[in-house]
Each structure stands twice: as structure tokens, then as C-alpha cells.
Amino acid sequence: xxxxxxxxxxxxxxxxxxxxxxxxxxxLKDGFLATHFSSVHPGSVVINLASSxxxxxxxxxxxxxxxxxxxxxxxxFCLFEGHIDNVAHLKQxxxxxxxxxxxxxxxxxxxTLRDRGPYPADQVVRDIQGKFAFILFDTTSKATFIASDxxxxxxxxxxxDSEGNVVVSDDSEVVKxxxxxxxxxxxxxxxxxxxxxxRSYEHPVNxxxxxxxxxxSGEVCGxxxxxxxxxxxxxxxxxxxxxxxxxxxxx
Numbered sequence: 001x002x003x004x005x006x007x008x009x010x011x012x013x014x015x016x017x018x019x020x021x022x023x024x025x026x027x028l029k030d031g032f033l034a035t036h037f038s039s040v041h042p043g044s045v046v047i048n049l050a051s052s053x054x055x056x057x058x059x060x061x062x063x064x065x066x067x068x069x070x071x072x073x074x075x076x077f078c079l080f081e082g083h084i085d086n087v088a089h090l091k092q093x094x095x096x097x098x099x100x101x102x103x104x105x106x107x108x109x110x111x112t113l114r115d116r117g118p119y120p121a122d123q124v125v126r127d128i129q130g131k132f133a134f135i136l137f138d139t140t141s142k143a144t145f146i147a148s149d150x151x152x153x154x155x156x157x158x159x160x161d162s163e164g165n166v167v168v169s170d171d172s173e174v175v176k177x178x179x180x181x182x183x184x185x186x187x188x189x190x191x192x193x194x195x196x197x198x199r200s201y202e203h204p205v206n207x208x209x210x211x212x213x214x215x216x217s218g219e220v221c222g223x224x225x226x227x228x229x230x231x232x233x234x235x236x237x238x239x240x241x242x243x244x245x246x247x248x249x250x251x
Contacts, residue, residue, distance in 0.1 A: 001055075001056065001057050001058075001068055001070075001079040001081060001102060001168075001169060001170055002033070002034075002037050002055070002056040002057075002114065002136045002137060002168070002169040002171065002174055003054070003055050003056075003079065003137070003143065003146075003166075003167070003168045003169070004027045004028055004033055004034070004053045004054055004145055004161070004165055004167050004168075004178065004213060005049075005052065005053040005165060005166045005167070005168075005194075006028065006051060006052050006053045006165050007135065007164040007165050007166070008052070008142075009052045009053070009137075009142045009143075009165065009194050010053075010144045010192075010194050011195070011197060012071065012164075012166050012167070012197070012198070013054075013193055013194070013197055013198050013208075013225070017025050019244075023050060024163060025162055025177070025178060025180075026161055026162050026163050026165075027161040027163075027165055027167050027179075028053060028054075028163070028165055029180035030162070031054075031123075032045045032178075033161075033167065033174065033177060033178045034054050036174065036176055036177050037056045037058075037169075037171075038056070039061040039063070040044050040171075040173075040174070041056075041058035041171075042058070042060055043058055043059070043060060044056055044057060044058035044060070045057050045058070045070070046200045047077060049077075049139060052139070052142060053100065053139065054081060055077055055135065057070045057079055057216070062081075062142040065083075066081050066082045066083065066131065066153070066154050067081070067082075067083070067097055068080070068081045068100060068170075069081070069103035070102040070103065071104055073104070073107045073108075073111075074111070074140075075138065075139040076107050076110065076111065076136065076137070076138045076139070077079075077136065077137050077138075077139065078103050078105075078107050078110075078134060078135070078136040078137075079131065079134060079135045079136075080102050080103040080106055080133075080134040081133050081134070081154050081156075081170055082102070082130060082131045082132030083102060083130050083131060083132065083148070083226040084102045084105060084130040084132060085129045085130040086127075086128075086129045086130070087101075087102065087105065089140045090098065090105045090109070090127070090128065091105065093110060093127075093175055094108040094112060096108055098108075100135040102119055102130075102132070103134070104138060105128075105186065106128070107136065109124050110124075110126075110136055110138070110145050112124075114138065114141065114143070120201075120204070121191065121193065121196070121201075122191070122199065122204035123201075125147050125191045125201040126202070128147075128149075129157045130149065131151070131153030132147075132148070132149050132153070132154060133147070133149070133152060133154040133156040133170065133186070134146065134147055135168055142194070143190075143193065143194050143195065144166075144192070144193060144194040145191070145247070146158075146168055146186070146191065146192040146193075147190070147191035147192070148186050148187070148188060148189070148190065148191075149188070149189070150188055150189035150202055151188060151189075152185065152186075152188035152189075154170060154221050155170050155171075155172065155185075156168070156173040156185065156186040157169055157170070157172045157183055157184065157185055157186060157192060158168055158175065158182075158183070158184065159175050159178070159179030159183035159184060159187045160179060160182055161178045161179055167179050167183075168186065173199070173217075174213050175191055175235050182223075184223055184224060185224070187200075187208070187224065187225040189201060189202040190208070190225065196229055198225060200227050202227075203227045206227045207224055208224055208225040208226065208227060209225065210223045211222075211223065211224050211225070211226055212213075
């Protein structure tokens with residue numbers, strides 16, 4: 001799976017932008033990265049999000065232990081890889097039918113969060129137990145929601161291209177094509193939103209600090225993000241706002 005999200009809808013951490021490498025290209029220009037993804041993953045499907053970027057999906061070479069799923073509900077697009085252990089509990093929590101699968105659960109969890117749900121964003125992700133990674137984009141609110149489980153069980157990578165757009169994929173080579181040496185594993189136990197940036201759902205009150213990542217040859221290659229135990233966020237939860245407001249702008 002692959003997402004390239006325009007910088008206007010995915011405000012990535014400043015440190016990630018500053019780490020953009022000269023080897024990177026424009027992932028969105030002339031559909032460059034979408035074309036590359038389709039060439040290495042036969043039978044792939046590319047979803048054009050207009051000026052917001054694109055999503056791409058393929059069942060090619062998928063790990064049977066971590067199946068890939070795709071769904072769209074009410075203009076909310078979601079790519080999911082892995083499995084959720086507490087499916088029955090989450091179906092009951094979100095009032096879903098018995099036939100709902102993991103990707104539908106993630107969409108409904110996001111929609112509940114967006115529409116003034118009772119839980120903060122970090123708890124919504126923390127309640128999902130299993131081995132997973134997902135990419136969600138809401139075309140109505142232009143909101144991005146990306147997360148990985150606490151153990152980083154599913155291969156998941158990200159980086160920025162030459163124009164500061166965010167590239168996320170389970171294929172490290174595809175991310176390298178778009179981001180050069182700014183690519184890095186997506187931080188374990190973290191979630192990213194277009195409005196709230198990157199946060200740890202295991203330690204929601206702590207800030208994250210960027211640490212240079214060094215590859216096997218000793219060269220700096222992307223960044224990792226670690227929980228800073230010394231710093232604390234001013235607000236750990238989602239701020240209460242007007243009843244008609246869209247919570248996706250505040251998490």
C-alpha cells in the first residue's frame with residue numbers, strides 16, 4: 001500500500017521536512033510514484049485524490065499473516081494491513097454489523113472521533129489491539145489519519161519528497177524512490193494526523209523528539225522519533241469545542 005499526500009493536507013513534523021534529501025524527487029509530478037508503484041506491483045489500484053495526492057493498493061506479494069484491505073465509506077478512504085485481535089469488542093463498541101472487517105472498524109473509529117466521539121484520539125488507536133498499520137484519508141475534511149501498532153509488526157515507512165509532500169508505504173523501496181535517504185520506518189506506537197502531527201498514543205502527554213538515523217554504512221538516513229520523557233504536552237486530549245465543530249481539526 002502507498003499514500004502520497006500533499007503537504008497542504010499532511011503537515012508533517014518540521015524535523016522531517018528539514019531532513020528532505022537532494023536525492024528525493026517530486027513524488028506527485030506527472031504521477032511519478034504512482035506509475036512506479038504500479039510497475040512493481042501488478043494489478044495495483046490507484047485512487048486519485050486530486051490536489052490532495054493519491055492512494056495505491058495491491059494484493060501482490062502480501063504476507064498472509066498481514067493481509068491488506070481497502071475500503072471507502074462516505075468519502076473516507078482507508079488502507080489497512082495486518083489484523084486486529086479484539087474485532088468483536090470493537091464491533092460492539094462502534095455498533096457495527098457482524099460482517100464488518102478491520103478496515104471498516106478503522107473507518108468507523110475515525111468517523112466517531114471526527115463527529116465528536118467520547119474518546120481522545122490516542123485512546124481510539126490504543127484500543128485497537130493487534131498487529132497493524134493503516135492509512136486513512138477523509139476527502140470531505142481533508143484529514144489524514146495514519147498509525148502503526150506499538151511493536152511495529154507490519155513493515156511501514158515514510159519520508160518527504162523534494163516538495164515536502166508525505167510518502168507512506170509498506171514497501172521501503174517505493175519510499176526510497178520518492179524520498180531518497182530521508183525515508184525511515186514509521187515510528188512504533190505512534191499516530192499521525194494532518195492537524196495534530198505525529199504523536200505517541202502510548203505516551204500521549206509526552207512530546208516526541210527527532211533523532212538522526214544511521215544506516216549500516218554509517219550514513220545518516222532519515223529520522224527516528226523517540227518519546228521525550230522530560231517534556232510534556234500542554235493538553236493530552238482533544239479540546240472540547242462547539243457541538244457542530246469537526247473534531248478532526250483538533251486532534
